Amino acid sequence: MERTLAIIKPDAVEQRLIGRIVARIEEAGFTIRAMRLEHLTKKEAEGFYAVHRERPFFGTLTDFMSSGPCVLMALEAPDAIRKWRALMGATDPAKADAGTLRREFGSSIERNATHGSDALETAAFELGYFFRGMEIR
Numbered sequence: 001m002e003r004t005l006a007i008i009k010p011d012a013v014e015q016r017l018i019g020r021i022v023a024r025i026e027e028a029g030f031t032i033r034a035m036r037l038e039h040l041t042k043k044e045a046e047g048f049y050a051v052h053r054e055r056p057f058f059g060t061l062t063d064f065m066s067s068g069p070c071v072l073m074a075l076e077a078p079d080a081i082r083k084w085r086a087l088m089g090a091t092d093p094a095k096a097d098a099g100t101l102r103r104e105f106g107s108s109i110e111r112n113a114t115h116g117s118d119a120l121e122t123a124a125f126e127l128g129y130f131f132r133g134m135e136i137r
Ligand code: CMP
Pocket: 052, 057, 061, 091, 109, 110, 111, 112, 114, 115, 116
């Protein structure tokens, strides 16, 4: 079993897409081990995306991620990291395959509806950033 961090981003929460996205996660066979609605502060978004701090989009990305509530989830499944990234689709919704969440619900590379960890070490950091051990069953 593997765990990954999933985020339903502020654009999708604002469009009332939480239920549809959670349904797709469950239909795909993931077990949701923890879940919380959280309006990140700018500082919290900056800490989460610290690996991107030198990128030109860091300021707008962290403004957007702190612009409204997100849904934070710990997802569990065999091969969860790869499987969640496949369900989300490519970072840029315009390049994502038909049937993926970002293609269906994202509107730009920044407002791309969902986030997922990209590797085992990243998943460990990202899960630990938002959830204490006892919150993940
Ligand atoms: P995410 O999977 O959350 O990881 C980092 C985020 O940065 C990414 O999704 C995009 O929302 C955003 N991002 C990546 N590349 C760009 C870009 N070129 N311009 C704006 N935002 C970007």
